[in-house]
Amino acid sequence: MSEPDSPDFASSIAANLPFLRRYSRALTGNQQSGDRYAAATLEAILEDAGDASAGLAAKVALFRAFHLVWSSAGAPVDTGDTGLAARAQGRMTTLTPNSREALLLFAIEGFSVEEIAQIMQIDAAEATASIDIARREMSQAVTGKVMIIEDEAIIAMDISAIVEDIGHTVTGIARTRAQAVALAASERPDLILADIQLADNSSGIDAVRDIQAQFDDVPVIFITAFPQRLLTGERPEPTFMITKPFTEEQVYSAVSQAMFFSSTETLAA
Incomplete structure (x- = not known):
């Protein structure tokens, strides 16, 4: 050392x-x-x-x-x-x-x-x-409805299985920004898990921003291979983040933390 x-x-x-x-x-x-x-x-x-x-x-x-x-x-x-x-x-x-x-x-x-x-x-x-x-x-403290924004089907299925295993309900999986906004509007989630880069090259950050314009107190967990890009100190940042490749333990802990704490920062434009 x-x-x-x-x-x-x-x-x-x-x-x-x-x-x-x-x-x-x-x-x-x-x-x-x-x-x-x-x-x-x-x-x-x-x-x-x-x-x-x-x-x-x-x-x-x-x-x-x-x-x-x-x-x-x-x-x-x-x-x-x-x-x-x-x-x-x-x-x-x-x-x-x-x-x-x-x-x-x-x-x-x-x-x-x-x-x-x-x-x-x-x-x-x-x-x-x-x-x-x-x-x-x-x-044991909090259970609720979780929405997943993820364009890779296998990853989305893995996340969904983990979320359901710990007692939460998955409202659906969105692959694009537009799908995410529509899904949130149809059933308000208690928590969002969002990838950064989506299927049509749209942004998970933009999708979350759109959703939080309707529901500004929904906690969010971002999933990214590059956490430093969101932890710059130059703008409001997400409270909860999972780094790719992630483990089941990381998803379990982040979801439990976010649902328990029920707090996130709205991303600035």
Whole structure:
């Protein structure tokens, strides 16, 4: 591993910032709040890199620093008087502490149980138990109607099977922007899973934008082979994202997270 104060270590930290922002946003359910914690983490790790990063890989060190910042702040979620933020805050209080963080680190960010133990400063057995608890608590908390926007038939069928296996109903599968808008209008979904590039070269992002013009509080999970293209910080970004090629565990976790949290950011034009 590179030394904490070396150019290589700094480059590794910078390369992993988009993934930290994705993780932070998924925890808070809000882009602005998530980015504040990511920025505070970067500050902390650059100011005290030697202590925070000793013996750790750069990505593990970055996420461990975030966990320290997040925990010291009381693991807060943006609150609101009504609507999605209030519901998200209410649901968060029902989860076993640290379980949701452990599941996100494992299923979405791809850390091993041993790395999660380092990040959260717990032992491996506790990390495993936290992941199992989160799976159970979130899958039991919320079920609903899921719409899939995906032009590859086999992938769409795989996603549909996973979604139905965890208790949700699939309203349909759309292959183009126009089909997606029509499907949403015929039956409002509780969640959308959307690929970025569709069959007729239309955009899944544009399809989601059209749908959110009608239903602005529908959570969305984007599926993409290039997550960095959506995690630029230059515009409002999706809260939940699955990177291709994805695993069943990633879909399971992202769907459970999104349905539980019921929050997403509307994409700007």
